[in-house]
Structure formats: C-alpha cells, structure tokens
Amino acid sequence: xxxxxxxxxxxxxxxxxxxxxxxxxxxxxxxxxxxxxxxxxxxxxxxxxxxxxxxxxxxxxxxxxxxxxxxxxxxxxxxxxxxxxxxxxxxxxxxxxxxxxxxxxxxxxxxxxxxxxxxxxxxxxxxxxxxxxxxxxxxxxxxxxxxxxxxxxxxxxxxxxxxxxxxxxxxxxxxxxxxxxxxxxxxxxxxxxxxxxxxxxxxxxxxxxxxxxxxxxxxxxxxxxxxxxxxxxxxxxxxxxxxxxxxxxxxxxxxxxxxxxxxxxxxxxxxxxxxxxxxxxxxxxxxxxxxxxxxxxxxxxxxxxxxxxxxxxxxxxxxxxxxxxxxxxxxxxxxxxxxxxxxxxxxxxxxxxxxxxxxxxxxxxxxxxxxxxxxxxxxxxxxxxxxxxxxxxxxxxxxxxxxxxxxxxxxxxxxxxxxxxxxxxxxxxxxxxxxxxxx
Amino acid sequence: xxxxxxxxxxxxxxxxxxxxxxxxxxxxxxxxxxxxxxxxxxxxxxxxxxxxxxxxxxxxxxxxxxxxxxxxxxxxxxxxxxxxxxxxxxxxxxxxxxxxxxxxxxxxxxxxxxxxxxxxxxxxxxxxxxxxxxxxxxxxxxxxxxxxxxxxxxxxxxxxxxxxxxxxxxxxxxxxxxxxxxxxxxxxxxxxxxxxxxxxxxxxxxxxxxxxxxxxxxxxxxxxxxxxxxxxxxxxxxxxxxxxxxxxxxxxxxxxxxxxxxxxxxxxxxxxxxxxxxxxxxxxxxxxxxxxxxxxxxxxxxxxxxxxxxxxxxxxxxxxxxxxxxxxxxxxxxxxxxxxxxxxxxxxxxxxxxxxxxxxxxxxxxxxxxxxxxxxxxxxxxxxxxxxxxxxxxxxxxxxxxxxxxxxxxxxxxxxxxxxxxxxxxxxxxxxxxxxxxxxxxxxxxxxxxxxxxxxxxxxxxxxxxxxxxxxxxxxxx
Numbered sequence: 001x002x003x004x005x006x007x008x009x010x011x012x013x014x015x016x017x018x019x020x021x022x023x024x025x026x027x028x029x030x031x032x033x034x035x036x037x038x039x040x041x042x043x044x045x046x047x048x049x050x051x052x053x054x055x056x057x058x059x060x061x062x063x064x065x066x067x068x069x070x071x072x073x074x075x076x077x078x079x080x081x082x083x084x085x086x087x088x089x090x091x092x093x094x095x096x097x098x099x100x101x102x103x104x105x106x107x108x109x110x111x112x113x114x115x116x117x118x119x120x121x122x123x124x125x126x127x128x129x130x131x132x133x134x135x136x137x138x139x140x141x142x143x144x145x146x147x148x149x150x151x152x153x154x155x156x157x158x159x160x161x162x163x164x165x166x167x168x169x170x171x172x173x174x175x176x177x178x179x180x181x182x183x184x185x186x187x188x189x190x191x192x193x194x195x196x197x198x199x200x201x202x203x204x205x206x207x208x209x210x211x212x213x214x215x216x217x218x219x220x221x222x223x224x225x226x227x228x229x230x231x232x233x234x235x236x237x238x239x240x241x242x243x244x245x246x247x248x249x250x251x252x253x254x255x256x257x258x259x260x261x262x263x264x265x266x267x268x269x270x271x272x273x274x275x276x277x278x279x280x281x282x283x284x285x286x287x288x289x290x291x292x293x294x295x296x297x298x299x300x301x302x303x304x305x306x307x308x309x310x311x312x313x314x315x316x317x318x319x320x321x322x323x324x325x326x327x328x329x330x331x332x333x334x335x336x337x338x339x340x341x342x343x344x345x346x347x348x349x350x351x352x353x354x355x356x357x358x359x360x361x362x363x364x365x366x367x368x369x370x371x372x373x374x375x376x377x378x379x380x381x382x383x384x385x386x387x388x389x390x391x392x393x394x395x396x397x398x399x400x401x402x403x404x405x406x407x408x409x410x411x412x413x414x415x416x417x418x419x420x421x422x423x424x425x426x427x428x429x430x431x432x433x434x435x436x437x438x439x
Numbered sequence: 440x441x442x443x444x445x446x447x448x449x450x451x452x453x454x455x456x457x458x459x460x461x462x463x464x465x466x467x468x469x470x471x472x473x474x475x476x477x478x479x480x481x482x483x484x485x486x487x488x489x490x491x492x493x494x495x496x497x498x499x500x501x502x503x504x505x506x507x508x509x510x511x512x513x514x515x516x517x518x519x520x521x522x523x524x525x526x527x528x529x530x531x532x533x534x535x536x537x538x539x540x541x542x543x544x545x546x547x548x549x550x551x552x553x554x555x556x557x558x559x560x561x562x563x564x565x566x567x568x569x570x571x572x573x574x575x576x577x578x579x580x581x582x583x584x585x586x587x588x589x590x591x592x593x594x595x596x597x598x599x600x601x602x603x604x605x606x607x608x609x610x611x612x613x614x615x616x617x618x619x620x621x622x623x624x625x626x627x628x629x630x631x632x633x634x635x636x637x638x639x640x641x642x643x644x645x646x647x648x649x650x651x652x653x654x655x656x657x658x659x660x661x662x663x664x665x666x667x668x669x670x671x672x673x674x675x676x677x678x679x680x681x682x683x684x685x686x687x688x689x690x691x692x693x694x695x696x697x698x699x700x701x702x703x704x705x706x707x708x709x710x711x712x713x714x715x716x717x718x719x720x721x722x723x724x725x726x727x728x729x730x731x732x733x734x735x736x737x738x739x740x741x742x743x744x745x746x747x748x749x750x751x752x753x754x755x756x757x758x759x760x761x762x763x764x765x766x767x768x769x770x771x772x773x774x775x776x777x778x779x780x781x782x783x784x785x786x787x788x789x790x791x792x793x794x795x796x797x798x799x800x801x802x803x804x805x806x807x808x809x810x811x812x813x814x815x816x817x818x819x820x821x822x823x824x825x826x827x828x829x830x831x832x833x834x835x836x837x838x839x840x841x842x843x844x845x846x847x848x849x850x851x852x853x854x855x856x857x858x859x860x861x862x863x864x865x866x867x868x869x870x871x872x873x874x875x876x877x878x879x880x881x882x883x884x885x886x887x888x889x890x891x892x893x894x895x896x897x898x899x900x901x902x903x904x905x906x907x908x909x910x911x912x913x914x915x916x917x
Contacts, residue, residue, distance in 0.1 A: 005522070009523035009525055026616070027613055033565060055504075055505040056505075057503075057504035057522055057524070058505055059506075059520050103620075105617070105620075197571075264450045268452075300451070300490065301459070301468075301477045301490070302475070305466050308806055309810075311795070311803060330570060350493065354470075361475075369685070369686070369734060369794060370793075371792075375792065382750050382751060382770065385750060386770035389745060389772055390770075390775075428746075
C-alpha cells in the first residue's frame with residue numbers, strides 16, 4: 001500500500017535531514033518529537049495559506065502536496081532559528097540549575113522549552129524571548145515538585161515498619177496459590193532495576209513505591225510510602241478485598257471454554273456495570289473471563305500464533321493464568337493508588353484486554369520453557385512408558401486397572417517407581433478418561 | 440485512488456486497524472500505549488495491524504492519522520486512507536529487530552541487535568507501553584559500549600569495517616547518556632566516547648576484507664550433526680531438526696539436521712549441535728545480565744505407531760564438543776517395541792526440561808518445519824540485501840521459501856494457504872533478483888497514484904547493523 005504524506009510526515013522528513021543532526025542530537029535538549037510538535041508544526045500551521053487547516057496527520061491530496069512542501073521549505077529558516085533559540089535556553093537553564101543545586105537534565109527540559117518557544121513563534125513576527133528569563137521561570141517547575149524518597153531514605157525510615165507489619169499480618173492469601181509470586185516476604189529493595197509487570201508480588205517495596213511516581217502522577221511522598229508498606233503486607237499485595245477476589249476469579253478461569261460461538265455470546269452478554277463481589281471468587285466474572293480467553297485465542301493474531309506454535313491452550317493454561325494474574329495485578333495496584341472507589345466488572349474486562357494482547361505473547365512462550373513446577377524424575381517416567389508399551393491394553397484402560405497392575409508389579413511403594421495416573425494424565429490428557437483416576 | 444485502511448471490530452469487541460497479517464516466518468507483537476502492533480517480518484512493505492486495547496489515543500493517531508483514530512472511536516469517517524507515518528516505519532523496524540533477536544537462524548552478533556533495538560526504542564518511548572519495555576536496560580550495556588567504542592577507535596579495528604556498526608555503538612552511547620545522571624564518572628566517559636567516535640566516524644571507514652572466511656550459509660542449509668562414532672553401524676540411527684519453540688533461543692543449532700541419534704547395544708544416544716558462536720563474539724561480549732541462559736534440555740524418543748514417548752533422557756551441555764549429549768539404556772520392553780517398527784518411524788523431540796511432551800510428527804510438526812524454512816528464507820533474503828554474495832543468497836532464499844511453501848500447502852484443510860502464497864511470492868521475488876517491485880492491484884487506479892512497492896528488505900526493513908557486519912565477510916559472487 002502506498003501511504004499518503006501528511007504535514008507531520010513531511011516535517012519529520014525535513015527534521016531528519018543532515019542540517020538537523022547536530023541540533024537534534026540526543027541529549028542536547030531538543031528532542032525531535034518535541035521540536036516537530038511544539039515548534040515546526042505550530043510555525044507551519046500558524047502561517048497556513050492554502051484553504052482549511054488540516055490536522056497534522058490528515059492525508060494531503062495530490063493537488064495540495066506541492067503547495068504544502070513549498071510552504072514548509074519557506075519556513076525552514078524560521079524553524080531553524082526557533083530550534084537554535086531552544087538550545088540556548090536549555091543551555092542557560094542547565095547552567096542556572098547547576099548554580100542553584102537543582103537536579104534537571106537537558107532531556108527533561110526539551111518538552112517545556114519547546115512549548116514556550118513554539119508559543120512565541122506562533123506569532124508573526126515571533127515574540128522575543130530572553131533565554132535567561134525563560135530558563136529561570138522554567139526551573140521553578142522543577143523546584144516545586146514533590147520529590148520521591150530515594151531507596152536509601154525509604155530503607156532508613158520504613159524498613160523496620162515493614163518487617164513489623166509483615167510479621168503481624170495473617171498472610172491468608174498466598175501469592176503462589178494464584179501464580180502471582182512466591183510466598184516469601186517481598187524484598188524491600190531490589191538489587192537490579194525492576195520495571196517489569198512479570199514480577200507480580202515479587203516486586204520490591206521500593207519498586208512498588210516508585211510506581212506512584214511513574215507518569216504524570218505526583219503525590220505526597222510520605223503518605224505514599226506509608227500506604228505502600230501496608231499494601232505490600234496485605235494479601236496478594238492489595239488492600240481491598242474485591243481486588244483479591246478479582247485475582248482469584250481470574251486464576252481459576254478455564255483457558256479452554258468450549259465452542260467459540262458460545263464464548264462470543266457469553267462475552268457479548270457480559271454485565272459491565274455490576275460491582276465485583278467480595279467473596280472467595282466471583283463466579284460470573286470467572287465465566288466471562290474464560291469466554292474472553294476463548295474468543296481471544298479464536299480471533300486474535302497473537303492467540304492464533306500461540307496455538308500454532310505451542311499447541312492447544314490446555315498445554316499451557318498454568319503459565320497463561322500466571323501471565324493474566326500478574327498483569328491484571330498491576331492494574332489493580334494502580335486502581336488502589338488512584339483511590340478509585342468501586343471495582344466494576346467492566347474494570348476487570350478492561351484490564352484483561354492488555355493482559356491478553358500484550359502480556360501473554362510476551363511471556364507465555366518463554367515461561368513454557370521454564371515450567372514453574374519440577375517435573376517427575378526421568379527414571380519414573382521411563383519406567384512408566386515401558387510399562388505402558390509392554391502392556392498396551394493399559395493405554396485404553398482405566399486408572400484403577402493401571403494402579404492394580406503397577407501395584408502387582410512393583411509392590412506397595414509403586415508410586416515411588418512409576419508415575420501415578422494423575423501425573424500421567426497431566427502429561428497426556430487423553431489417558432484414563434473413563435474414570436476419575438483417584439487412586 | 441488512495442489506499443483505504445480497514446477499521447473493524449473483532450468478535451471480542453477489540454477494534455482492529457489494518458489487514459489480517461499472514462506471518463509465514465512468525466509475527467512480532469509490539470506493545471504500545473493504545474494497543475499492540477502486529478509486525479509481519481515477511482511483509483514489512485504492507486500495513487502492520489494495530490489491535491487496540493482501549494480508546495484510540497496518541498499512538499493510533501501517530502501511526503494511522505486522525506481520520507482512522509476517529510473511525511476507531513466510532514465516528515462515521517468515510518473510507519479513511521493510509522497516511523505516511525515515520526513512527527509506524529520505526530515500529531516496523533523495531534519489530535524486525537525483535538524477530539532477528541528471537542528467530543534468526545544464523546548466529547548474528549546479538550549484542551549489536553540488542554543495542555540497535557534499545558536505541559530505537561528510546562526514540563519511541565511516547566508510543567511504547569512503559570510496562571512492556573525497559574528504557575533503563577541500556578544502562579547494563581554502558582561498560583560494553585565504552586569498550587567497543589575504544590576498540591572502534593583503533594586504526595585497524597574490525598569495528599571500522601562497516602559504518603553501520605560504529606553508528607549503532609554511537610547510538611547506544613547517546614541513548615545511555617540520556618539515562619545517566621550528569622556529572623558522574625560513567626556519564627563523563629560516555630560523553631568522551633561520543634565525541635571521539637563522532638569525530639572518527641566523520642573520517643570515513645575502511646572496506647571489508649574480501650578474503651575473509653565466511654560460513655554464512657551453514658545455518659540455512661541442511662547438514663548432519665556430529666558423527667556418533669566409528670565401528671559397527673548402529674542398529675538404528677537418524678537425524679532431525681530441533682523445534683525452535685520448544686527450546687530456549689540459541690540453545691541449539693538451527694539447521695534442519697541439528698539432532699543426531701542412534702540406538703546401539705540397547706542404548707539410546709543423542710547429540711544436538713550447539714548454536715554456533717557469532718563471528719565477532721570475542722570482541723562483542725554481552726553483559727552478564729543480558730546473556731542467554733542455555734537452560735536444561737531433554738530428548739524424548741517416539742515411534743510413529745505409539746502415542747506416548749518411549750523414553751526421555753537429560754542432555755548435558757558439552758561446550759568442548761560443541762554439542763548437547765545424552766545417553767540412556769532402553770528398557771527391554773521398549774527395545775522390543777522398536778524392533779517391530781521401521782527406522783524411519785522413530786523420532787527424537789528435543790525440548791526444554793519439564794515442557795509438555797509432543798511427538799515431533801503430524802500437522803503441528805509440519806507447520807513448525809514450514810515456519811523454520813520460511814525464517815531461513817527470510818534470513819537469506821535479508822543477508823542478500825546486506826552483503827555481497829547476493830546471487831548465492833537469493834538462490835538459497837528461493838529454495839528455502841519454496842520448501843516452506845510446500846510444507847504450508849500440505850497442511851490439512853488448507854489452513855496454510857495464505858502462508859504458502861506468501862512464501863511463494865517471496866521465492867519468486869528472490870528468483871527475479873530481489874529488487875523492489877511495483878505490484879499491480881486489481882482495484883487500484885494506475886493513473887492516480889504509484890502502484891504499491893513489494894520490497895521485503897527495503898525501507899524500514901533494511902538490514903540491521905548486525906546483518907551488515909555478518910555479511911561483510913561474504914565472498915564476492917558477482
């Protein structure tokens with residue numbers, strides 16, 4: 001397919017030219033995306049001369065394209081002048097920050113400085129800016145912001161509280177029971193950088209605290225630390241019981257929920273407005289989640305690739321569930337941080353989409369190669385395979401017949417020498433289907 | 440008439456933008472703030488699919504324009520057309536780098552692939568989902584980058600044979616500089632290296648060594664694994680492939696006969712070739728945090744006439760022999776069963792320890808085989824674009840892709856039809872010389888716009904620095 005140029009793509013092309021390499025070099029304080037959006041686009045659109053002003057990513061017609069190209073070319077010196085001014089302001093701000101002991105990087109200054117310069121260059125002729133004055137004004141933004149506590153400060157002020165709180169917590173909800181993490185006390189500080197949802201509750205307390213400060217959210221650092229220590233010690237690392245119910249409900253959702261058409265119907269009829277129950281599990285939610293998983297495997301590219309490469313979902317339902325639980329946990333953690341009042345079923349439905357689309361393709365193929373539980377010993381496996389190949393009717397028989405046979409052959413300690421029916425069925429689901437195999 | 444872009448709602452309610460991808464050599468999923476972008480490395484010239492996970496926002500608009508984002512929000516926009524998007528191109532390139540990382544059948548210098556990937560991600564942070572990529576990961580590479588940069592400054596350095604390698608090192612250093620606190624020693628070292636390398640890059644670089652040894656095709660061709668010994672012929676023996684999805688990446692060789700096995704004197708022996716070291720591994724070591732973990736492998740014996748395994752054995756990593764090896768005395772009952780079946784009906788499945796058993800036969804195994812041949816074909820095409828042994832590589836690509844098409848065509852119920860067609864189209868393209876091709880479309884309007892270009896290795900899909908360096912040692916064939 002041949003894409004149609006836009007003002008955005010033409011400006012990007014302009015700013016990718018050799019004359020801009022030095023100006024827009026990484027780390028200099030004029031990032032290409034900021035310059036494009038805040039300066040170049042605004043200069044061009046403020047001086048638009050050819051009919052209705054389009055959006056930056058609207059397609060340009062064949063007739064309009066040469067006119068717009070000529071217009072951009074005409075404004076090239078003005079854009080260059082504005083970027084040079086931006087670099088002067090950034091340089092001045094860095095010097096002032098060093099003098100005043102303010103922590104700020106050139107990269108952090110890029111967006112705000114672009115914004116100020118762009119606003120000035122919207123005017124024709126451009127408004128005059130005094131770099132010293134603008135830089136000083138911008139630095140105020142960096143001094144008034146609440147700063148998060150460093151790991152060292154957190155250790156000094158909260159480590160003892162954390163240990164005390166953990167030791168007195170009941171720990172009824174074990175993370176390992178739903179594949180959310182280990183049951184050990186989560187580390188307070190992690191040795192390595194940890195910015196992955198894959199950790200689940202194995203994320204350190206400092207790491208959870210840092211989540212507060214990701215993105216635009218700025219909170220009172222001490223209130224956050226108090227709350228995060230309490231939350232880390234609560235069941236599944238969450239304070240609210242309905243959040244824990246939601247996770248349990250996800251963890252038991254079947255990954256193989258029958259016919260696609262039936263699953264589509266269940267999913268389309270889901271109840272979005274009702275709140276999630278606070279009991280052990282929310283059964284309606286579990287059914288809806290199972291339906292969503294089934295539909296996702298049937299209709300998404302990622303689901304289809306997973307089935308083609310790794311086989312039927314039943315073969316990796318455990319790691320699939322782990323991925324969903326850990327990714328949704330991040331969303332519920334954010335739900336608590338943002339103090340959202342009610343957990344509706346729709347909130348979980350919304351969290352499930354990214355969990356399937358982003359988390360599952362990322363980790364399931366990898367986690368399948370590192371099974372969470374130790375497999376039975378090869379000696380027991382090989383002895384069982386030999387028993388079944390030697391006495392082939394056992395293959396189509398019942399679990400009881402298998403147990404009677406191996407009991408006769410190996411004595412009362414047979415299960416130490418060969419696999420149990422459950423272990424065999426775990427590997428080969430078609431075995432012993434005629435009875436429950438509760439031997 | 441400009442190309443229209445499809446916006447539809449999937450059965451699970453997700454809004455999907457763009458056509459259904461084929462992905463004969465596998466698909467790559469890039470997590471964005473608004474959804475997930477599906478990149479088909481065999482068709483980078485086609486529009487990638489975006490599956491939204493919420494309301495369309497900045498990423499959707501950057502990738503597909505305001506009109507498509509409006510349509511995705513439910514606004515009745517008539518036939519939104521495909522707009523140019525440098526961000527979309529960059530994300531397609533990122534997808535291809537990730538494919539090389541996971542699926543390349545040849546032993547590229549992985550550190551270069553990773554650094555190129557991390558530098559590219561740094562320019563896309565506003566679009567990438569912060570929970571699914573790690574901007575600070577570049578910091579693990581800083582000591583290595585400084586060391587490489589130092590080597591690249593040597594007048595007769597290998598690093599200076601391809602401009603792309605120096606550029607990747609420079610990009611990596613610049614990306615790292617953004618993440619380091621200014622004033623620290625590491626930051627000063629990085630800034631110093633950036634200045635020196637920038638100056639050296641400006642001087643120009645020497646050419647590649649035309650006499651250099653080159654084994655680029657090894658992984659793309661069938662070849663037997665290690666000989667299993669001398670003396671009497673084994674009672675049963677054979678060769679076979681490793682399923683790439685059942686072993687950690689780069690744990691084993693990726694040619695189609697990486698596994699050799701024999702049953703002699705009642706003992707089953709299995710030898711699996713190791714993934715060969717990258718050509719410049721000695722000077723491009725990855726930091727410990729980013730190094731591959733080989734994992735623990737097992738081999739399981741199957742007979743086509745029996746649905747369960749006959750025996751499983753642990754494989755031991757024997758680096759000195761360049762192989763994984765294992766041996767096991769088979770149970771007499773198993774031997775008796777084997778004596779009744781033909782040698783060609785015995786199979787070995789090599790897999791990570793503890794993974795579910797799966798016999799390496801049937802449609803699933805054929806599909807895996809097809810995907811491997813497609814990956815080899817694509818890899819050969821990409822190396823042809825990167826290096827000088829163009830004719831030989833294009834011929835290899837054509838053969839591999841034709842074989843992939845045959846496997847895909849043979850899948851039951853025609854399920855591999857689209858993949859087979861994709862492989863055939865690329866095979867024909869390779870046979871025709873592998874140059875960009877204008878494609879006629881039945882619904883297109885020739886006078887209104889340029890026909891779309893079929894170019895699986897051009898534009899954002901151009902060769903990575905690792906591929907260029909890998910192919911730099913290729914003998915001249917034209």
